[in-house]
Amino acid sequence: MENKRRPGRSRSAEVGEVRTLERGLHLLETLSEAETLSLSELARKTELSPSTAYRLLETLRRRGFVDWDEGKGLWKVGLRAYQVGSAFLTRGGLVDAALPEMERLVDELNETVNLAVLDGNEAVYIAQVEGRQLIRMFTRIGARAPLYCTGVGKALLMEHPEAEVRRILGSGPLKAFTAHTLTSPTAFLKALSEAKAKGYALDNEEREDGVRCIATPVRDSRGKVVASMSLSAPASRVPDERVERLGRRVKQAADAVSARLGWAEL
Amino acid sequence: MENKRRPGRSRSAEVGEVRTLERGLHLLETLSEAETLSLSELARKTELSPSTAYRLLETLRRRGFVDWDEGKGLWKVGLRAYQVGSAFLTRGGLVDAALPEMERLVDELNETVNLAVLDGNEAVYIAQVEGRQLIRMFTRIGARAPLYCTGVGKALLMEHPEAEVRRILGSGPLKAFTAHTLTSPTAFLKALSEAKAKGYALDNEEREDGVRCIATPVRDSRGKVVASMSLSAPASRVPDERVERLGRRVKQAADAVSARLGWAEL
DNA sequence: GGTTATTTTTCAATACACGCAAAACATGCC
DNA sequence: GGCATGTTTTGCGTGTATTGAAAAATAACC
Numbered sequence: 050m051e052n053k054r055r056p057g058r059s060r061s062a063e064v065g066e067v068r069t070l071e072r073g074l075h076l077l078e079t080l081s082e083a084e085t086l087s088l089s090e091l092a093r094k095t096e097l098s099p100s101t102a103y104r105l106l107e108t109l110r111r112r113g114f115v116d117w118d119e120g121k122g123l124w125k126v127g128l129r130a131y132q133v134g135s136a137f138l139t140r141g142g143l144v145d146a147a148l149p150e151m152e153r154l155v156d157e158l159n160e161t162v163n164l165a166v167l168d169g170n171e172a173v174y175i176a177q178v179e180g181r182q183l184i185r186m187f188t189r190i191g192a193r194a195p196l197y198c199t200g201v202g203k204a205l206l207m208e209h210p211e212a213e214v215r216r217i218l219g220s221g222p223l224k225a226f227t228a229h230t231l232t233s234p235t236a237f238l239k240a241l242s243e244a245k246a247k248g249y250a251l252d253n254e255e256r257e258d259g260v261r262c263i264a265t266p267v268r269d270s271r272g273k274v275v276a277s278m279s280l281s282a283p284a285s286r287v288p289d290e291r292v293e294r295l296g297r298r299v300k301q302a303a304d305a306v307s308a309r310l311g312w313a314e315l
Numbered sequence: 316m317e318n319k320r321r322p323g324r325s326r327s328a329e330v331g332e333v334r335t336l337e338r339g340l341h342l343l344e345t346l347s348e349a350e351t352l353s354l355s356e357l358a359r360k361t362e363l364s365p366s367t368a369y370r371l372l373e374t375l376r377r378r379g380f381v382d383w384d385e386g387k388g389l390w391k392v393g394l395r396a397y398q399v400g401s402a403f404l405t406r407g408g409l410v411d412a413a414l415p416e417m418e419r420l421v422d423e424l425n426e427t428v429n430l431a432v433l434d435g436n437e438a439v440y441i442a443q444v445e446g447r448q449l450i451r452m453f454t455r456i457g458a459r460a461p462l463y464c465t466g467v468g469k470a471l472l473m474e475h476p477e478a479e480v481r482r483i484l485g486s487g488p489l490k491a492f493t494a495h496t497l498t499s500p501t502a503f504l505k506a507l508s509e510a511k512a513k514g515y516a517l518d519n520e521e522r523e524d525g526v527r528c529i530a531t532p533v534r535d536s537r538g539k540v541v542a543s544m545s546l547s548a549p550a551s552r553v554p555d556e557r558v559e560r561l562g563r564r565v566k567q568a569a570d571a572v573s574a575r576l577g578w579a580e581l
Numbered sequence: 582g583g584t585t586a587t588t589t590t591t592c593a594a595t596a597c598a599c600g601c602a603a604a605a606c607a608t609g610c611c
Numbered sequence: 612g613g614c615a616t617g618t619t620t621t622g623c624g625t626g627t628a629t630t631g632a633a634a635a636a637t638a639a640c641c
Contacts, residue, residue: 069597074378077399101631105333122587127403128432130399130400133392134396134403135455137394137397141391142392311401334628334629355617369621
C-alpha cells in the first residue's frame with residue numbers, strides 16, 4: 050500500500066520539468082555567458098539539434114529576448130531579457146541576493162549585519178540579520194541614517210567624486226551625534242579616502258556611543274555601487290587590532306554579493 | 316498541384332512558434348510588470364490553466380528565473396533573470412559608450428540624464444544618471460514610455476518617414492497624460508518636424524506636469540538612430556529662454572556618443 | 582565549380598505538454 | 612468545531628505540438 054502512487058510518478062520527470070521551456074532558458078543562459086554565438090555553436094553547447102535550437106531561438110527573438118545580427122548571423126541577448134531582468138533589482142531582489150551572505154557572516158561572527166541603499170542624501174536600511182548577542186542595535190529596516198556618520202553611508206559614498214560628496218554634505222558643520230562624530234566636511238573626506246584605500250569604511254562610534262561599524266560597497270553587474278553592507282557591534286568587540294581582519298571579511302561578503310549580481314571584478 | 320503543401324503548413328503556427336516556450340516567457344514578462352503575483356493571478360493574466368502555469372513557473376524557479384516567496388505564496392522575478400538580462404548591456408557597448416558623456420552632462424548641468432532605445436512602439440530606458448537635485452524623476456531603468464509624449468520618444472522617431480510614424484501612432488486620439496500632451500497624430504508630426512529642424516526634441520510637460528525633457532538621437536557607425544539621450548528637469552529650471560542652449564548642449568553630448576560608436580557626421 | 586559548413590524548411594512519429602478533475606492545503610465565516 | 616470558498620498541487624489519459632532526420636537552401640572557402 051505504501052508505494053501506491055509510484056507507477057505514475059516514475060514515468061518521467063519530477064513535477065515542474067517542462068523540457069521545452071528548460072531548453073529555451075538554457076539557450077538564453079548560454080547566450081548570456083558568451084557575447085554572441087552562431088546557431089551551430091549554440092546548438093553544440095546546449096546539446097540541441099540545430100533545428101530545435103533554431104525554432105526556440107526564433108521564438109525567443111519574436112518576443113525580443115534575443116536579437117539576431119542580420120549582418121553576421123550571430124545571436125545575442127535582447128532588450129526584453131534586460132527589461133525583465135531589471136525588474137529583479139527594483140522588486141527588492143537585492144535583498145534576496147544579499148541575505149545568504151549576510152547570514153553567513155552572522156553565523157561566523159555573531160554580530161548584526163545590515164544592508165543599506167542610498168536615497169537622496171541619506172542611507173536607508175533595507176535588510177538586517179541580527180546577531181545572537183544580547184546587545185541589540187536599534188536600526189530597523191526602513192530606517193534612515195545620515196551618510197557622514199555611518200559605515201553604510203561612507204561605503205555608499207566611496208566611489209563618488211569629491212565634489213559631489215561635498216555637495217551632499219553641504220557647507221556647514223555637521224550635526225554631532227557623539228564626541229566621535231566627524232563634524233567637518235574636510236575631516237569626513239579624509240576618512241573617506243582612507244576607507245577607499247583600505248577597501249572598507251569604519252564608523253568609530255560616530256553615530257552612537259559604544260557602537261562601531263565596518264562597511265563595504267555592493268555593486269551591480271556594471272560595477273555601480275547600489276548598496277552597502279555593514280557589520281555593527283559594540284566597540285568592545287571590535288578592538289583596533291581586529292578591525293583589519295573584520296574589514297577584509299565584510300568586504301569578502303559584499304564582493305560575493307556583487308559577484309552574484311554579475312560583477313566581474315576588474 | 317500548386318497547393319500540395321498546404322495541409323501540413325496551415326495546420327498551425329508560423330515557423331518558430333514554440334508554444335510552451337512562449338507561455339513561459341509570457342509568464343516572465345507578466346511577472347516583471349507587476350510587483351509580485353500569486354499563481355492564480357498569473358494564470359488569469361496569462362490565460363493559462365493553473366496547472367500549466369504552475370508547472371511552467373516551477374521550471375522557471377528551478378533555473379532561478381523566478382523566486383517563490385515561501386511565506387505568502389507569491390512569485391517574483393529571480394536573480395538568474397537579472398544575470399541573463401544584464402548581458403544585454405555588455406553586448407554592443409552602447410551604454411558603455413554613453414555613460415561617460417551622460418555623467419559629464421550631469422556634472423555640468425546637475426539634472427537627470429536618460430538613455431533610451433526603441434522597442435516596438437515604445438521607448439525603453441536603458442541607462443540613467445541622476446542629478447543631485449532633490450526632485451527626482453520616476454523613470455527607472457527598464458521602464459517603458461510612450462513615444463508621442465516623451466523627449467526620448469520624439470528623438471527616436473526623428474529620422475522615421477512620416478508614414479511610419481503615423482502607423483506607429485495609430486489613427487485614434489492619443490491618451491493624454493497632462494493638459495500639454497499632444498493628442499492628435501497631426502499635432503505630433505508637426506512637433507516632430509520642428510524637432511527635426513532644431514536638432515533636438517522638447518517634451519513640454521507632455522508626460523508629467525511640471526517636467527520638461529530635451530532629447531537628441533544617438534547614431535551608430537552607419538548613422539542609424541539606435542538610441543536617444545535626454546535631460547529631464549522641473550519645468551521651472553528649463554525656461555523657454557534656456558531651451559535652445561540646453562538643446563545644443565544635449566545634442567553635443569549625444570553626438571559625442573555617436574562619434575564614439577563610429578559615426579562620422581556627413 | 583566543386584567541396585564543406587552552416588542555416589532553414591519539410592514531414593511523419595510519438596514523447597510530451599495539456600487540461601480536466603480530484604486531492605491537498607489554506608482561510609474565512611457562522 | 613464544521614462548512615463553505617478559494618487556492619495550490621498532483622494524477623492521468625489524450626491528442627497535438629515538439630521533435631530530429633533528412634533534405635533543401637544559403638553561404639563560405641579555395
